[in-house]
Amino acid sequence: MSTLWKRIVPLLAALLTAAALGGCHGARSLDAFSVPEAFDLSRSYTITFWAKNDTNKTQTAIYERAIRDFEALYPNIRVNLRLYTDYGKIYNDVITNIATNTTPNVCITYPDHIATYLTGSNVVVPLDELFDDAKYGLGGSELLFDGPAREEIIPKFLGEGVIGGHSYAIPFMRSTEACYVNKTYVEKLGYTLPDVLTWDFIWEVSDAAAQKDADGIYPVNGQKVMIPFIYKSTDNMMIQMLRQKGADYSSEDGGILLFHDGTKSLLQTVAAHVRRGAFSTFKISSDPANVLNAGQCVFAVDSTAGSTWMGSDAPLSDISADKIVRFETAVYPVPQFDPAAPQMISQGPSVCVFNKADPQEVLASWLFAQYLLTNQVQIAYAQTEGYVPVTEKAQSDPAYQAYLHHEGSSDALYYEVKLKAAALLAEHVDDTFVTPVFNGSASLRDAAGQLIESTVKSVKRGETVDDAYFNRLFSDVTALYRLDRGSRPTGGRTEVGPLPATAKRLLAALCAAWVLIGCIFLRQQIKKRRKSSR
Amino acid sequence: MKKWIALFLALTMVFCFAACGKEDTDVKSEGVMTYAEYAAAELDSQVVVETYVQAKQSWWDNKATVYTQDKDGAYFLYNMSCSEADYEKLTPGTKIKVTGYKSEWSGEVEIIDATFEIEDGNYIAPVTDVTALLGKDELAEHQNQFVSFKGMTIEAMDDGVSPFYYSWDNSGQPGTDADLYFNASVNGETYSFVVEYYLCNETTEAYQAVTALQVGDKVDLEGFLYWYNGSQPHITAVSPAK
Numbered sequence: 001m002s003t004l005w006k007r008i009v010p011l012l013a014a015l016l017t018a019a020a021l022g023g024c025h026g027a028r029s030l031d032a033f034s035v036p037e038a039f040d041l042s043r044s045y046t047i048t049f050w051a052k053n054d055t056n057k058t059q060t061a062i063y064e065r066a067i068r069d070f071e072a073l074y075p076n077i078r079v080n081l082r083l084y085t086d087y088g089k090i091y092n093d094v095i096t097n098i099a100t101n102t103t104p105n106v107c108i109t110y111p112d113h114i115a116t117y118l119t120g121s122n123v124v125v126p127l128d129e130l131f132d133d134a135k136y137g138l139g140g141s142e143l144l145f146d147g148p149a150r151e152e153i154i155p156k157f158l159g160e161g162v163i164g165g166h167s168y169a170i171p172f173m174r175s176t177e178a179c180y181v182n183k184t185y186v187e188k189l190g191y192t193l194p195d196v197l198t199w200d201f202i203w204e205v206s207d208a209a210a211q212k213d214a215d216g217i218y219p220v221n222g223q224k225v226m227i228p229f230i231y232k233s234t235d236n237m238m239i240q241m242l243r244q245k246g247a248d249y250s251s252e253d254g255g256i257l258l259f260h261d262g263t264k265s266l267l268q269t270v271a272a273h274v275r276r277g278a279f280s281t282f283k284i285s286s287d288p289a290n291v292l293n294a295g296q297c298v299f300a301v302d303s304t305a306g307s308t309w310m311g312s313d314a315p316l317s318d319i320s321a322d323k324i325v326r327f328e329t330a331v332y333p334v335p336q337f338d339p340a341a342p343q344m345i346s347q348g349p350s351v352c353v354f355n356k357a358d359p360q361e362v363l364a365s366w367l368f369a370q371y372l373l374t375n376q377v378q379i380a381y382a383q384t385e386g387y388v389p390v391t392e393k394a395q396s397d398p399a400y401q402a403y404l405h406h407e408g409s410s411d412a413l414y415y416e417v418k419l420k421a422a423a424l425l426a427e428h429v430d431d432t433f434v435t436p437v438f439n440g441s442a443s444l445r446d447a448a449g450q451l452i453e454s455t456v457k458s459v460k461r462g463e464t465v466d467d468a469y470f471n472r473l474f475s476d477v478t479a480l481y482r483l484d485r486g487s488r489p490t491g492g493r494t495e496v497g498p499l500p501a502t503a504k505r506l507l508a509a510l511c512a513a514w515v516l517i518g519c520i521f522l523r524q525q526i527k528k529r530r531k532s533s534r
Numbered sequence: 535m536k537k538w539i540a541l542f543l544a545l546t547m548v549f550c551f552a553a554c555g556k557e558d559t560d561v562k563s564e565g566v567m568t569y570a571e572y573a574a575a576e577l578d579s580q581v582v583v584e585t586y587v588q589a590k591q592s593w594w595d596n597k598a599t600v601y602t603q604d605k606d607g608a609y610f611l612y613n614m615s616c617s618e619a620d621y622e623k624l625t626p627g628t629k630i631k632v633t634g635y636k637s638e639w640s641g642e643v644e645i646i647d648a649t650f651e652i653e654d655g656n657y658i659a660p661v662t663d664v665t666a667l668l669g670k671d672e673l674a675e676h677q678n679q680f681v682s683f684k685g686m687t688i689e690a691m692d693d694g695v696s697p698f699y700y701s702w703d704n705s706g707q708p709g710t711d712a713d714l715y716f717n718a719s720v721n722g723e724t725y726s727f728v729v730e731y732y733l734c735n736e737t738t739e740a741y742q743a744v745t746a747l748q749v750g751d752k753v754d755l756e757g758f759l760y761w762y763n764g765s766q767p768h769i770t771a772v773s774p775a776k
Contacts, residue, residue: 043620082707461578461580
């Protein structure tokens, strides 16, 4: 071996090892963010904001207005808006951009999605330090706008952004689900709406509405189409039924507990009513708003944030005016198993801030994210749908209170069904819940909905839906959503246990290689010295 | 001899007509439905059809959405199981055998939960002019087919000025995956049309042509007759009216 080679070999080995170790960590990760002493107003910043609207141009206009107002306060910050109409698309794009360090600065998202983003190192900024910063934190002294103090954000909503013991999101808007009822049809069928809608009541009325005459006409609406009970988000349906029953869904530390006899029992009930033609879903049949407004439905469950589409006079509609049927719309919380202890899901957009190499850029992003909590943005956006503002400051604002209690106007801003939907959540904040967030919780949510979707389809197709079917379904859904690969909480330190044997062997081999390289190097040095001493 | 010649000519004609007839309808493999049988099948029943890819809308997570048609009718394949490699093979004209379930979503009759296999054969459906059927019940008989609308006039959207919207109510924006919506009239009636982003994105001539439209332009349109609570053609070509 020539001298040159003898020198190159150890160097190459060292470089390869370093590269291999570096490769273990994937793309170069960012340093953890820490709040700068002061915001540098002498510099210019361009930040990107990925936002979601409900295919609602008023919401788009509010985002644009918020950006204009914010840029007027901070002329050195430019905010570029990218609009989405689908949380799933935002999620996919963020995942794609994490790999290339091209995430947006501020993003509308769900905590379930943040849990996945957190599998990267320092990708999402933990907000605890920012919340408490005296100058730029919530209600901070150096803010150029009147933002809410920490205690002015509804604690329940703020807590929904905590993952692994750290806050990674601020709530932006909150909604829940509502049951939009064709009261006219309920009464035509001989029933009276109770104070609290129960599952038993809905199933009974839906079965009655599903009766048709010899010509295939449904007497309740005189049409050939009737889906008495339709549900938009079947993942929410399953999650809420399990919660109301006190049944397992997942554990706080990411355990998958969805597949049990209680779930089977709920699915059997759903199957029984599908057989009678009483139930279907958005994915299988149609948008609940369309069938409700066409007089082809009695109970339609959708988000309170979909309330402007519900009812004969809905300001927004996907069906032509000649297909809309006149009826009285009642707005209820989702059906309950125990009317004395109602429980309903809390949902709605949150905002997270992505980490960047420049802490000043992150601070600029945080200022904008915080600006979205000001009363002018909160109240304006909440009025576009059946949302409620996430701050006590905005909720108690006289302008918002006047809006909420406005009566007797045909103006779309004061659409009665929307006001009822917003009031529903405002009255039931303490009855709302969220499910544990962990890496994989988004897949578990999808799986919960899939159980219902598959059951409904199978019944409609005349398949045998029995215990063996559900066992197969559980197995298929587990595999489809990779729920058998384990999941773990994100965002905090976790005990990962002893190293596997293969990793130990790899580390031992690396150590041996280094020892060998060292020996060769030492031998060369000794030879050199001997040569020179001669 | 004359009789023999006459008989020969007559037989030749019969064979020719028979051959022509074969060209006009698809011969289906065993166990495969004709379009008429598919059209008559109950919703939620299993269907097996042989059809030809006309255009692809999207592929995601091993699911493909594809516009297909045979010589008798069209089949919209929604979220069909399909690997990314197989999706590349689904070029226009490719013959496929599809097994799935007939379904209806907001008026759109489609095949869902389907699998497919590629077969030998190729066919591109000619465009059918359905302008005269706009607003009539018979239009539904051409659901999902490749169709054209001739001599349409671009009308303003509901803001009174815009020739098109990004998303149905203009809540979308350029540079995103917003569908384009526009209205066009013929014979005094106005109809809505869509450029579905996943079928024709901003790099396509159709998308670019719609963003260049002006109110009052006279155009011919081509596309697939999709259905969403009524006809909602997915436009793939826009050209000045001939």
